[in-house]
Amino acid sequence: MTDRIELRGMRFDGRHGVLPGEATVAQPFDVDVVVELDLAAAGTTDDLARTIDYGAVFRRARAVVEQGPHVALIETLAERIAADVLAAYPAIDAVTVRVRKPRAPLPGIFGWAGVEIRRERGRA
8 A cells, every 4th residue: 555644743742661750750752653545535535534534643642642551662652552543443554653752761862762663454
């Protein structure tokens, strides 16, 4: 599938990480979600019901990061976002999720620490 809807550079505040303080003090997480599905019907009908409402995907990703339970790993955040999006939208064939942690507790200067996963329907 080559059709995609992309949400890039979403920033959410969450309480996730391995260190004890990361569970109590919110820090930023940058999230990208790319969903793959057939967009031909939406493109020819101009009908929101024939596509995925990216505002709803945004809200789902935010809920996982900001309201979901604490997790130690950004890998787990990515998995939870991917699973949630695939479960909510049967029309999606695959989802790619990137989670970046710009304030990861590392002993030096860096842009961010991050993960990227891709999950396909039936293999998630």
